[in-house]
Amino acid sequence: MTSSQVFIQMKKRILARPGQILRVGDVSRVLAEEDREQIESLPVTRFGPEEGNMAVVELMDVVRIIRREYPTLDIRTVGNPQVLIEFKKIGPKPGWITVAGVWLLLFVGSGLAIMNFHTDVSMKEVHERIYYLMTGMHHSRPLILQIPYSLGIGLGMVLFFNHLFKQKFNDEPSPLELEVFMYQESIDQYVIDHEKTKGQKGSRVPSG
Known part of the structure; x- marks a missing residue:
């Protein structure tokens, strides 16, 4: 990839399953001149059941992961510095x-x-x-x-x-x-x- 620009905006709050692999596209919105889908598919983190009901993913962690794969990319960030992850367990519906x-x-x-x-x-x-x-x-x-x-x-x-x-x-x-x-x-x-x-x-x- 050439030295093109990509804009990252962290989402405010998302729902996830315990143990789910969270990717860049799950925790943020990506605007890129090229290879946007490849950037969105990069794995960021995975929280296990021991983490509780909520967790936080920092913007800097996302930037570091993208920079590791695309070191020449010009990354611009806007919006929230983190995203709140809420874990939902599938349970029976009330009768x-x-x-x-x-x-x-x-x-x-x-x-x-x-x-x-x-x-x-x-x-x-x-x-x-x-x-x-x-x-x-x-x-x-x-x-x-x-x-x-x-x-x-x-x-x-x-x-x-x-x-x-x-x-x-x-x-x-x-x-x-x-x-x-x-x-x-x-x-x-x-x-x-x-x-x-x-x-x-x-x-x-x-x-x-």
Whole structure:
């Protein structure tokens, strides 16, 4: 290969199987003037089951492996300095009884949470007071307020989370999605820092 340019951008996070040989194309995106497929097929590392659920591959390790095979290559790097590897073990899918149990637990729990909140803020008394101010009459069950309010809670939750089952109303992320994203970002950064502290390298795969 002549002294041509190749651009390497590490992926942010990938899934792999324990013991899988990870190649350049698995952990990064490669833009090359020539021989891109040969570069992507270079083995980088292999992590065994003893590595746990997550590992990290550094950009410099990828550059060193490419440079070893193509010493005259002009390598340019962009983006993240490492990629986070998450190992997924194939397990049985949960049965419908498990799914129904989890759904029932969440349904009852959320219902109790809403009822306890309404009890804490005396929502029933507030509705009665509003009904009295509007009509001048006392009523222990002002359904004309309670029914629209109950329906509004459900509609408000749908609009708040921007989801109705699998249907999304627009591309704007919901507050829950943002919180999950920020939580995942914190977890990823912790794992990266932790793996660097351990000096985890994995088992290098011979390139020959």
